[in-house]
Amino acid sequence: MLVISTSAGDLARVHPWLDDVTRTLPKPKIHGMHVALEEAVMNIAMHSDSTELSLRLELSPEAAALVVEDTGPEFNPAEAPIVQQRAEPGGWGLTLLRHYCRDIRYQRVGARNRLTLRFPLQAAPEPAVDR
Amino acid sequence: MPISIEDLDGNVTKVVISGRLDIVGAREVEMPLAVVAGSRRAVVIDLSAVEFMASLGLRGIVISAKSIYSKRGKVVLLAPRPAVEEVITTTGIHGLIPIFHDEALAIAAVI
Numbered sequence: 001m002l003v004i005s006t007s008a009g010d011l012a013r014v015h016p017w018l019d020d021v022t023r024t025l026p027k028p029k030i031h032g033m034h035v036a037l038e039e040a041v042m043n044i045a046m047h048s049d050s051t052e053l054s055l056r057l058e059l060s061p062e063a064a065a066l067v068v069e070d071t072g073p074e075f076n077p078a079e080a081p082i083v084q085q086r087a088e089p090g091g092w093g094l095t096l097l098r099h100y101c102r103d104i105r106y107q108r109v110g111a112r113n114r115l116t117l118r119f120p121l122q123a124a125p126e127p128a129v130d131r
Numbered sequence: 132m133p134i135s136i137e138d139l140d141g142n143v144t145k146v147v148i149s150g151r152l153d154i155v156g157a158r159e160v161e162m163p164l165a166v167v168a169g170s171r172r173a174v175v176i177d178l179s180a181v182e183f184m185a186s187l188g189l190r191g192i193v194i195s196a197k198s199i200y201s202k203r204g205k206v207v208l209l210a211p212r213p214a215v216e217e218v219i220t221t222t223g224i225h226g227l228i229p230i231f232h233d234e235a236l237a238i239a240a241v242i
Binding site for chain 1: 154155183185186187190214221222224
């Protein structure tokens with residue numbers, strides 16, 4: 001578990017932490033986790049008044065789940081509308097978050113937002129073909 | 132510094148960015164990119180050595196590109212790796228800043 005503030009120095013620890021906790025996972029799975037985690041964390045750091053973030057990785061044979069908690073106002077990035085402005089930075093973060101993580105779960109737990117980003121570790125089965 | 136700037140023939144400036152354009156790297160290139168955007172009109176941004184980029188890294192590039200366009204200049208992206216190109220195309224930024232995989236074509240596009 002990594003508990004950090006939203007200061008620039010602390011945010012710099014996010015990617016090294018993820019590198020460390022995913023070192024046993026297959027490399028192709030990790031890139032999308034880095035993008036999704038950066039978007040989730042920077043969305044909180046830039047748009048919420050949360051001063052504390054906690055990150056943890058839960059591993060099972062089927063999936064890796066990144067759990068991000070913050071103390072900001074209620075915000076569900078899985079359902080927030082995306083304002084599509086191609087030339088403006090706003091909206092890219094949520095677009096990338098949802099592109100790289102197809103299973104985003106949000107809970108409000110007491111005064112905290114809990115975001116669970118789930119990444120399957122096994123290839124999806126081939127669709128059945130009727131012959 | 133994960134950014135170098137080369138002046139090519141025809142008043143073309145090639146900006147080579149390398150390493151991880153993540154929370155730390157994006158901040159390191161933002162100011163040098165802004166300086167290039169403020170003084171150059173024909174810019175090729177070489178992304179071939181960028182290993183990682185998300186929206187923070189993209190932000191610095193797009194802000195610079197908009198500054199170049201506002202002065203009737205041209206800017207293109209050169210040779211992003213597949214993982215970086217996926218980030219660019221997912222956000223639709225390739226519609227604003229064209230991507231080339233051939234350096235000669237990239238240079239020709241900004242002259």
